[in-house]
Amino acid sequence: MSRTQxxxxxxxxxxxxxxxxAVESALVxxxxxxxxxxxxxxxxxxxxxxxxxxxxxxxxxxxxxxxxTLLKALSKHLEPNAxxxxxxxxxxxxxxxxxxxxxxxxxxxxNDSLGSISVEDLIYHGRYPHRGFxxxxxxxxxxxxERAIELAGIDHLRESELxxxxxxxxxxxxxxxxxxxxxxxLLLDEPTTFLDIHHQFRVLETIxxxxxxxxxxxxxxxxxxxxxxxxxxxxxxxxxxxLYDWGxxxxxxxxxxxADVFGVEAxxxxxxxxxxxxKRALPDSRT
Numbered sequence: 647m648s649r650t651q652x653x654x655x656x657x658x659x660x661x662x663x664x665x666x667x668a669v670e671s672a673l674v675x676x677x678x679x680x681x682x683x684x685x686x687x688x689x690x691x692x693x694x695x696x697x698x699x700x701x702x703x704x705x706x707x708x709x710x711x712x713x714x715t716l717l718k719a720l721s722k723h724l725e726p727n728a729x730x731x732x733x734x735x736x737x738x739x740x741x742x743x744x745x746x747x748x749x750x751x752x753x754x755x756x757n758d759s760l761g762s763i764s765v766e767d768l769i770y771h772g773r774y775p776h777r778g779f780x781x782x783x784x785x786x787x788x789x790x791x792e793r794a795i796e797l798a799g800i801d802h803l804r805e806s807e808l809x810x811x812x813x814x815x816x817x818x819x820x821x822x823x824x825x826x827x828x829x830x831x832l833l834l835d836e837p838t839t840f841l842d843i844h845h846q847f848r849v850l851e852t853i854x855x856x857x858x859x860x861x862x863x864x865x866x867x868x869x870x871x872x873x874x875x876x877x878x879x880x881x882x883x884x885x886x887x888x889l890y891d892w893g894x895x896x897x898x899x900x901x902x903x904x905a906d907v908f909g910v911e912a913x914x915x916x917x918x919x920x921x922x923x924x925k926r927a928l929p930d931s932r933t
Contacts, residue, residue, distance in 0.1 A: 772826030
């Protein structure tokens with residue numbers, strides 16, 4: 647077992663809450679080996695991954711480190727070569743697609759092209775797990791859609807066609823569709839992509855609001871480790887398809903991690919709050 651995997655496993659074993667109680671996990675990946683059908687190469691090799699119940703967990707790491715691949719396995723969009731994933735103690739294979747969609751909302755990077763659909767109609771698609779084939783729109787559906795539109799801040803776009811929107815506006819519309827599913831678990835793959843800094847913070851604040859007010863469990867891939875450290879309760883740091891470290895941001899974010907994982911020299915300040923101050927890129931000789 648590699649040094650990074652040993653570090654990650656050690657972190658998994660010792661995560662507790664402020665009272666010293668073991669943290670329950672909403673999602674668990676065990677002995678995962680992940681690759682794509684077009685390649686025999688293993689992309690992710692992970693002995694154990696826990697996404698804590700009722701917390702925000704951010705997956706961080708450089709491009710190609712395996713974050714999106716791991717999220718696809720957690721959301722049943724990629725079948726593991728080995729290992730298993732459970733949600734609330736039940737294997738993902740035990741769920742139909744619709745049943746799983748009632749448990750878990752997923753925002754991927756590969757969204758279908760639906761240029762002629764209105765934003766509001768797109769968001770109503772998020773209600774499909776809660777409706778029978780012949781069911782009309784219920785009051786509960788309407789309330790969920792209105793709440794999602796408000797949370798995403800896109801009321802002014804509801805009648806617009808998706809194909810007419812900017813990349814950032816489309817991203818907010820897709821986020822609202824996932825929010826309309828009204829699930830207890832959210833998996834979000836780079837939800838701040840294409841967004842300006844104002845809307846990045848809007849999305850991250852919405853994630854935090856859902857977690858704090860409704861207890862939603864969130865696993866989110868973020869490129870900005872400073873944002874991840876600020877908004878997440880836990881970080882999963884990945885490097886070369888393995889877990890480098892796992893735990894609260896103040897324990898995971900170190901100058902050594904920034905050098906090993908991201909290839910940058912940086913200063914980390916912990917008071918009055920955690921800050922990452924990058925200095926320069928290091929030569930490509932990470933160990």
